[in-house]
Amino acid sequence: MAKTALQFRHNGSDVAIFVDGGTNLLVALRELIGDMTPKFGCGQGGCGTCSVLIDGELHLSCLTLAETVAGRSVETLDSLKQGPNLHALQRAFAENFAAQCGYCTPGMLMAAKALLDRNPSPSRAEIVEAISGNICRCTGYEPIINAILAASGGRVSA
Amino acid sequence: MTRHRGRGIASVNYPIGMNLGGDPSQALVHSNPSGKFTVALSSIDLGQGMKSVTRQICAETLGVPVEDVYVDTADSDTGPHCMGSFASRGTHRVGNAVMAAAREARGVMMEAAAEELEVNAADLETDGRGNIHVKGAPHRSISTKDVAIAAQFKQGKTISGRGIFLVPLSNVDPETGEMSPATCYAHACLVAEVEVDDETGEVTMIRMDSAYELGRALNPRLVEQQLVGGAWMGVSHALYETPEPYYPDPVHGPRDFVEYVMPGPGDICPHDIAVLERPAPDGPFGAKGPGEMCANPVLPAVANAIFNAVGVRIDDLPITPEKVLRAIKAEGGARPQARR
Numbered sequence A: 001m002a003k004t005a006l007q008f009r010h011n012g013s014d015v016a017i018f019v020d021g022g023t024n025l026l027v028a029l030r031e032l033i034g035d036m037t038p039k040f041g042c043g044q045g046g047c048g049t050c051s052v053l054i055d056g057e058l059h060l061s062c063l064t065l066a067e068t069v070a071g072r073s074v075e076t077l078d079s080l081k082q083g084p085n086l087h088a089l090q091r092a093f094a095e096n097f098a099a100q101c102g103y104c105t106p107g108m109l110m111a112a113k114a115l116l117d118r119n120p121s122p123s124r125a126e127i128v129e130a131i132s133g134n135i136c137r138c139t140g141y142e143p144i145i146n147a148i149l150a151a152s153g154g155r156v157s158a
Numbered sequence B: 001m002t003r004h005r006g007r008g009i010a011s012v013n014y015p016i017g018m019n020l021g022g023d024p025s026q027a028l029v030h031s032n033p034s035g036k037f038t039v040a041l042s043s044i045d046l047g048q049g050m051k052s053v054t055r056q057i058c059a060e061t062l063g064v065p066v067e068d069v070y071v072d073t074a075d076s077d078t079g080p081h082c083m084g085s086f087a088s089r090g091t092h093r094v095g096n097a098v099m100a101a102a103r104e105a106r107g108v109m110m111e112a113a114a115e116e117l118e119v120n121a122a123d124l125e126t127d128g129r130g131n132i133h134v135k136g137a138p139h140r141s142i143s144t145k146d147v148a149i150a151a152q153f154k155q156g157k158t159i160s161g162r163g164i165f166l167v168p169l170s171n172v173d174p175e176t177g178e179m180s181p182a183t184c185y186a187h188a189c190l191v192a193e194v195e196v197d198d199e200t201g202e203v204t205m206i207r208m209d210s211a212y213e214l215g216r217a218l219n220p221r222l223v224e225q226q227l228v229g230g231a232w233m234g235v236s237h238a239l240y241e242t243p244e245p246y247y248p249d250p251v252h253g254p255r256d257f258v259e260y261v262m263p264g265p266g267d268i269c270p271h272d273i274a275v276l277e278r279p280a281p282d283g284p285f286g287a288k289g290p291g292e293m294c295a296n297p298v299l300p301a302v303a304n305a306i307f308n309a310v311g312v313r314i315d316d317l318p319i320t321p322e323k324v325l326r327a328i329k330a331e332g333g334a335r336p337q338a339r340r
Helices: A025-033 A088-095 A105-118 A124-130 A141-151 B050-062 B090-117 B144-155 B220-239 B298-310 B321-330
Strands: A003-010 A013-020 A051-054 A057-060 A073-075 B003-015 B023-031 B037-040 B069-072 B124-126 B131-134 B137-143 B160-167 B185-197 B203-213 B271-276
Touching: A003 A025, A013 A025, A051 A105, A057 A105, A088 A105, A088 A141, A105 A124, A105 A141, A124 A141, A141 B220, B003 B298, B023 B050, B023 B090, B023 B144, B037 B050, B037 B090, B050 B069, B050 B090, B090 B124, B090 B131, B090 B137, B090 B144, B090 B160, B131 B144, B137 B144, B185 B298, B203 B220, B203 B298, B220 B271, B220 B298, B298 B321
Parallel strands: A003 A073, B037 B069, B203 B271
Antiparallel strands: A003 A013, A051 A057, A051 A073, B003 B185, B023 B037, B023 B160, B124 B131, B131 B137, B185 B203
16 A cells, blocks of 8 residues: 655654554654553544543544645654653642543543533533543542642542 | 332452462662652552552651652553462552551651751651651750661661561461461342333332441542442443353354443442551551452342342342343242331
């Protein structure tokens, strides 16, 4: 199959890769660009751990054809940390013990970022809604919700 | 259509570790020339906090800051044998092995310090901040880093220790059937409150109140995390998860995470947790293990709560809306039981 040249912005930097037709964005990010922060969970859009932002909007990279991001901006978990400084969400996740095995964490953080970017002070119900496409197999939803509330300056329930 | 509330209770007595041919785990501890320590294990940390808790145990036993201990684990090529992270055994078995290894390493460290300070090792103590000094004379002091350097480059000693913790196999007495499958037990009690919809058969968790007795909680936040997640794993087994919904008939088995139903963030309910600490005599610093017993009481408690709500006894897991509806139909309608 012929390869297609693909250019897009990846975490603020221009990247150019060659992809096979049908390559999904998750594979392009992990295997061609080497950004391992979006995780492979189910490959079917059922778990949310591959979540990334495309032009600021939350998408499942395993269900996104790589070619469709040409000329667009893709942000992964790798974009959150600025040098040694953790993003407010990452700090809140650490302080609220919101990660156990950690496999859902990249997707949870991106879903949370997408929420806070459009709604800086969400209610608990809005947070639940925002992460409802993300499965946490350790079932630590409570601390994850609390972490997002904390990052948005909301009051954390006991 | 009516929604019925019900409350159910269950308690468990849960053994720590297993009894299938002996239950050992090993640990190795050594100092690096920087005065920091490495713990080599092959025990897996799958999110339950094995690395954090063995780090704490090692630091406490050595008498050094927790920052000075690094835990290298999860690879059986580089770490000594571990039976595994299961059966709630990690903190207890591996923790005891790490403690034994750290104790041996501490002995060598104190001997090396004694040689440097020209005193008797029995007169020395650690301050927990990276120094070793003569008891009652803090100025007669040497840092663990300087001890490590002296041991390595001057005295020719390795500051290291080996540890194993084995609970031997307990055989069944053929006369009485008696055996001692575990050396200590954790305990849990949980009250589940549910709401059952008698038209859809759907069960909603309303709240959970629980108490756990797990020896000493070495890392209270990690224990709490384990208890919260474990309780929801229990709910998931009670109400949602199964690879074979019509076992043994394999039809309608789930093919993906959409069909393999698990709780999502919208399903969770308030969960009150009380942790009771009664140190285990043979546990590392009194710890047992919170691992599995936090999931177990949820299943019978939820089944009891459903009975309390609509008067049907379902003893087949998971308790799906279909099973609830069929049972209600067989009873000729929901029969709420007395609230307790």
